[in-house]
Amino acid sequence: MNKGVIISGIGHVGLILWALLGGWLFAEQTVPEIKVVDVSFISSAELDAMTSSAPSVATDAPAAVDPPADVTDPAVAPPSEPDAAPQTDVPAAEPAPTVEPAPTPTVEPPPVPDETLPVDPIPQPDPVPPAPQTPTAEPQPIPVPQSTKVPKPRPATIISDAPPEPATDAIKTADTPAPAVTETPAPDVPTPKPPEPPAKPPVTTPVVQPDAPTDVTDAPALAPTTSKRPQSRPKTLAVATDTPGDTTASDQTAADEAAAKAAAQAKADKVAADKAAKAQADQAATDAAVAAALNGNGATTGASDSPAANAGPPMTSGEIDGLRVAIKQCWNLGTLSSAAMEVKVTVRVDVGQDSKPVTASIRMTGSQGGSDAAAKQVFEAARRAIIRCGKDGLPLPADKYDTWKDLELVFDPTGMRLR
Amino acid sequence: MSPFRPLIIALALGFASLATVTRAEPLHIVIDGGVVEPMPYAVPDFIAENNGAGTLAHDLARVVAADLTGTGLFREIGSDAYISKVTSFDAPVAYNDWQAINAQALVTGAVSASGDKVVVKFRLFDIVSGQPLGDGLQFVGSAKSWRRMAHKVADAVYSRITGEGGYFDSRVVYVAESGPKDARQKRLAVMDYDGANVAYLTDSSAIVLAPHFSPTGDRILYTSYKSGFPRVYLMNTANLKTQVLDEQAGTMTFAPRFAPDGRTVVFSLEKDGNADLYTMDTETGALKQLTNAPSIETAPSYSPDGSQIVFESDRSGSQQIYVMPANGGDPVRLSNGKGKYGTPVWSPRGDLIAFTKISEGRFHIGVFRLDGGEERLLTSAFLDEGPTWAPNGRVIMFTRESEGSGGSATLWSVDISGRNPHQVTTEGAASDPAWSPLLP
Numbered sequence: 043m044n045k046g047v048i049i050s051g052i053g054h055v056g057l058i059l060w061a062l063l064g065g066w067l068f069a070e071q072t073v074p075e076i077k078v079v080d081v082s083f084i085s086s087a088e089l090d091a092m093t094s095s096a097p098s099v100a101t102d103a104p105a106a107v108d109p110p111a112d113v114t115d116p117a118v119a120p121p122s123e124p125d126a127a128p129q130t131d132v133p134a135a136e137p138a139p140t141v142e143p144a145p146t147p148t149v150e151p152p153p154v155p156d157e158t159l160p161v162d163p164i165p166q167p168d169p170v171p172p173a174p175q176t177p178t179a180e181p182q183p184i185p186v187p188q189s190t191k192v193p194k195p196r197p198a199t200i201i202s203d204a205p206p207e208p209a210t211d212a213i214k215t216a217d218t219p220a221p222a223v224t225e226t227p228a229p230d231v232p233t234p235k236p237p238e239p240p241a242k243p244p245v246t247t248p249v250v251q252p253d254a255p256t257d258v259t260d261a262p263a264l265a266p267t268t269s270k271r272p273q274s275r276p277k278t279l280a281v282a283t284d285t286p287g288d289t290t291a292s293d294q295t296a297a298d299e300a301a302a303k304a305a306a307q308a309k310a311d312k313v314a315a316d317k318a319a320k321a322q323a324d325q326a327a328t329d330a331a332v333a334a335a336l337n338g339n340g341a342t343t344g345a346s347d348s349p350a351a352n353a354g355p356p357m358t359s360g361e362i363d364g365l366r367v368a369i370k371q372c373w374n375l376g377t378l379s380s381a382a383m384e385v386k387v388t389v390r391v392d393v394g395q396d397s398k399p400v401t402a403s404i405r406m407t408g409s410q411g412g413s414d415a416a417a418k419q420v421f422e423a424a425r426r427a428i429i430r431c432g433k434d435g436l437p438l439p440a441d442k443y444d445t446w447k448d449l450e451l452v453f454d455p456t457g458m459r460l461r
Numbered sequence: 462m463s464p465f466r467p468l469i470i471a472l473a474l475g476f477a478s479l480a481t482v483t484r485a486e487p488l489h490i491v492i493d494g495g496v497v498e499p500m501p502y503a504v505p506d507f508i509a510e511n512n513g514a515g516t517l518a519h520d521l522a523r524v525v526a527a528d529l530t531g532t533g534l535f536r537e538i539g540s541d542a543y544i545s546k547v548t549s550f551d552a553p554v555a556y557n558d559w560q561a562i563n564a565q566a567l568v569t570g571a572v573s574a575s576g577d578k579v580v581v582k583f584r585l586f587d588i589v590s591g592q593p594l595g596d597g598l599q600f601v602g603s604a605k606s607w608r609r610m611a612h613k614v615a616d617a618v619y620s621r622i623t624g625e626g627g628y629f630d631s632r633v634v635y636v637a638e639s640g641p642k643d644a645r646q647k648r649l650a651v652m653d654y655d656g657a658n659v660a661y662l663t664d665s666s667a668i669v670l671a672p673h674f675s676p677t678g679d680r681i682l683y684t685s686y687k688s689g690f691p692r693v694y695l696m697n698t699a700n701l702k703t704q705v706l707d708e709q710a711g712t713m714t715f716a717p718r719f720a721p722d723g724r725t726v727v728f729s730l731e732k733d734g735n736a737d738l739y740t741m742d743t744e745t746g747a748l749k750q751l752t753n754a755p756s757i758e759t760a761p762s763y764s765p766d767g768s769q770i771v772f773e774s775d776r777s778g779s780q781q782i783y784v785m786p787a788n789g790g791d792p793v794r795l796s797n798g799k800g801k802y803g804t805p806v807w808s809p810r811g812d813l814i815a816f817t818k819i820s821e822g823r824f825h826i827g828v829f830r831l832d833g834g835e836e837r838l839l840t841s842a843f844l845d846e847g848p849t850w851a852p853n854g855r856v857i858m859f860t861r862e863s864e865g866s867g868g869s870a871t872l873w874s875v876d877i878s879g880r881n882p883h884q885v886t887t888e889g890a891a892s893d894p895a896w897s898p899l900l901p
Contacts, residue, residue, distance in 0.1 A: 362490060370495050371495075373492060373495030374497070376534050377534045377622050380810075390487060415624055423495075425589075426587070427492075453495075454492065455494070457493055
């Protein structure tokens with residue numbers, strides 16, 4: 043678990059604690075309620091007593107209280123005068139916390155990408171041997187099946203043995219030699235090997251570790267940093283990339299066993315001593331809940347934990363929509379066949395810190411709804427879209443690299459198929 | 462209850478949310494749409510590998526470009542925008558230069574000519590991905606067949622990019638028309654799909670109608686008034702010999718179409734004022750009646766697997782489209798929209814049926830699913846009729862007749878999406894197109 047997540051977690055815990063305990067520990071001292079008395083029933087004695095007690099009220103307002111002489115005359119002193127007292131230099135009941143200027147984030151140099159996109163080196167194909175001369179079977183006329191058998195019951199009548207004059211050319215046309223199609227073997231087309239990524243340049247400056255956004259988490263965690271909104275997940279195309287690990291499984295089993303044990307114990311104790319058993323059961327249930335939560339049972343999936351470096355703050359719906367719209371603009375469906383228009387493909391792609399997709403990482407991880415050939419066409423179009431859109435970088439928030447460095451894109455053209 | 466219980470539970474929930482955050486799952490986004498626009502591509506002139514191929518090098522590239530651009534799915538980038546020049550077929554591709562002009566695909570080729578022998582080879586590159594798209598191919602043929610070789614190159618390019626078969630190396634048989642509207646002369650003609658290489662198969666001594674290729678493209682069925690009455694004839698395209706299929710006295714036959722087996726022919730036979738559907742075995746001459754109704758049944762078309770026949774009938778009181786088993790049986794009506802429907806043609810893919818629709822004084826070419834659903838009208842004009850499918854089931858060609866006494870018939874094609882309608886260049890007026898299968 044990385045530092046940022048830990049700090050974020052601490053912040054969360056602090057927030058929850060504040061929410062729960064703030065009322066106990068930090069609530070301001072309750073001011074004694076002001077006794078409300080009906081004026082019409084105030085006697086002079088009561089008025090005297092009331093005015094004589096005024097200083098005690100004024101003690102809360104230590105400075106510049108009107109002289110009592112002003113209030114000795116009940117006729118002159120309106121009852122509202124005591125309310126005027128706080129208008130003086132009364133300090134605020136609770137001093138505002140000193141707002142320390144947030145540490146200005148140091149402007150770091152641009153991150154050095156771990157993986158530099160190849161600079162489109164011109165492939166140097168191996169010398170292509172001359173295209174193998176296919177069995178140069180001389181062009182043969184289009185074979186003419188001799189299928190014009192005359193029907194026996196009603197022999198066909200030959201209408202014309204001699205074709206019309208211009209039709210002679212037509213015969214020649216029909217005899218147009220069929221070009222011999224030769225698939226040149228692989229050597230004919232040099233398949234440029236994907237250029238090896240250049241070696242990492244020597245690091246002369248500290249490489250920014252994007253997964254440690256300490257500047258952000260160092261700020262007081264007064265608001266949750268994670269959205270309660272669940273991430274959208276594929277329902278049918280999701281490829282199980284994370285399988286529950288043994289550790290998680292064992293942890294979960296242990297948690298389950300603990301919960302079961304606690305429950306059993308609580309049941310037994312209930313027979314013995316209801317009161318004690320109830321308390322113990324409560325404690326056990328709480329422990330089980332904590333254990334389950336720590337083991338991830340509270341998540342919606344059973345996926346195993348992964349290196350925390352891959353986790354990051356969630357993207358907002360606006361940011362996700364921005365990426366979606368950008369890729370849509372690059373995804374050209376015009377050349378897809380109607381069969382391909384009924385296929386959904388799932389594509390995974392790694393994205394560098396410069397928000398450019400790593401071309402070599404683009405891969406199809408699943409498809410649904412059509413043949414492999416159709417899926418391949420959709421994938422090729424999707425790959426072109428990703429590369430084209432990412433040529434100058436995808437529209438992604440730089441501070442959420444951990445969230446988008448691994449993209450799973452489901453390309454679904456079915457909504458645009460011909461109907 | 463312990464006063465700390467809510468606190469502990471809250472802590473547990475906090476840790477649970479924290480655990481959720483730390484999961485290393487990819488950011489999952491659904492891209493549920495895109496844009497539909499022509500793909501920009503470049504086809505530099507092919508490399509002439511010897512002196513005899515100089516002109517061909519340019520012409521081949523132009524035909525390939527015309528084929529691809531004509532689909533409406535591709536947009537050629539003119540040579541004046543090129544940064545890189547292709548000087549050798551084996552030279553490395555400067556992907557950066559082609560990316561800079563926004564090319565997404567590049568076709569390079571070379572041609573050599575020796576006597577009557579021409580060798581054409583090509584490569585296709587995915588400029589965006591920076592890699593070849595498929596292997597190189599070469600074609601060997603005669604000098605006369607250079608256009609076919611260009612079409613084959615275009616077919617291969619089209620197929621690799623779209624994932625579906627091409628249709629450029631194909632022919633179209635049609636009725637060439639001449640003369641005024643009230644005294645039209647008609648003769649059968651055949652041409653490349655793009656209007657080139659026209660050849661006439663009959664003279665204009667008799668009116669001819671509705672030709673159709675056999676599944677192997679070696680024979681043509683058509684209707685001729687040569688005998689004074691409409692009759693179905695079968696022509697061998699190799700020697701242009703023709704034969705009449707059925708010649709019963711007092712009958713008329715018309716609207717013929719081959720079954721996928723290439724042996725059976727289905728057509729309408731009119732007797733005593735009533736037209737029904739019949740099949741004939743072209744080898745044995747055996748005749749079989751498929752329908753027996755007092756209405757007019759005509760324009761039959763087989764499904765690609767040969768198990769069903771779609772046809773038009775006015776048994777309901779108006780012209781509508783029905784489907785029935787290939788050996789006859791109870792027809793099921795498919796067309797349910799407003800108007801009249803006719804000339805149904807089953808797609809070679811088997812997923813759609815194209816038709817002519819007459820509605821509110823306009824003619825339309827349309828398609829619907831095999832159950833008659835999802836009807837889409839692709840065109841609307843004074844008179845559009847007689848659709849025929851390209852071999853790959855992506856394009857439909859049809860006849861468009863212009864209005865007025867001076868109007869004439871022309872051939873048009875349209876993508877099944879309704880996009881890219883355009884006129885097919887022909888020598889003079891033309892009607893009743895029928896697409897051949899892809900040539901071997």
